[in-house]
Amino acid sequence: MLKVKNVSKQFGDLVVLREINLEIDRGEVIGIFGPNGCGKSTLLRIISGFEKPSCGKIIMEGKNITGFSVERRAEIGISYAFQIPKPFESLTVFENVLAGFLLRYDEKEAARKASDLLRKFDIDHISNRKATYLSQGELKLLELCKSVSTEPELLLLDEPFSALDRENSKNVMKKVRLMRDDGIAMLITAHKKRILERISDRIFSIENGRLIVEG
């Protein structure tokens, strides 16, 4: 479905990614781990269109999408969940999720889908709360809901388990499994391999800018 072909990235003199090659199949879950600053977010940001590669290509369903904007990539089914959640703070939880569905559906259908999704993620009880008042755990769940509200084929989850206590981390894992069961392909980053082993079909690390097969 998606191919990362010979992607390298440098910021000035700093080489962050070196000739990365990766293929993600439909419905596949891939985990990538590595320490702070190894380039995990940069790789996800290049696939989602927030960053341009210094060289190399991103191919989706055989089409070169390297020059596509974030919005066009969302339209063709690529969605990104930020490590630090970025909700529309002045909007409610419901309105945040509604915005994604409105890209594909009329208002009535989008509202129905938004309610269903909030129920599925067990945050329907806070649907009228402004995003600015949410706890860390609630924010992570809202970020996941927002990222699936565009109905992606490929979801890029940047450290979805970070900055959470054990209970909230377990809860996020449950929701990630629900998305996997719905057939959404995912690329998930984390600092440690262990948490990725519970969800991934294949695991890689990034060392010195290179992608290393880890299982």
Ligand SMILES: Nc1ncnc2c1ncn2[C@@H]1O[C@H](COP(=O)(O)OP(=O)(O)OP(=O)(O)O)[C@@H](O)[C@H]1O
């Ligand atoms: N726009 C930028 N300009 C300059 N340097 C950058 C830029 N974006 C990222 N970097 C640098 O590239 C390196 C990789 O950053 P990246 O955010 O991809 O790491 P990461 O593996 O996701 O780290 P973390 O686990 O801390 O989120 C870091 O040294 C970072 O400072």
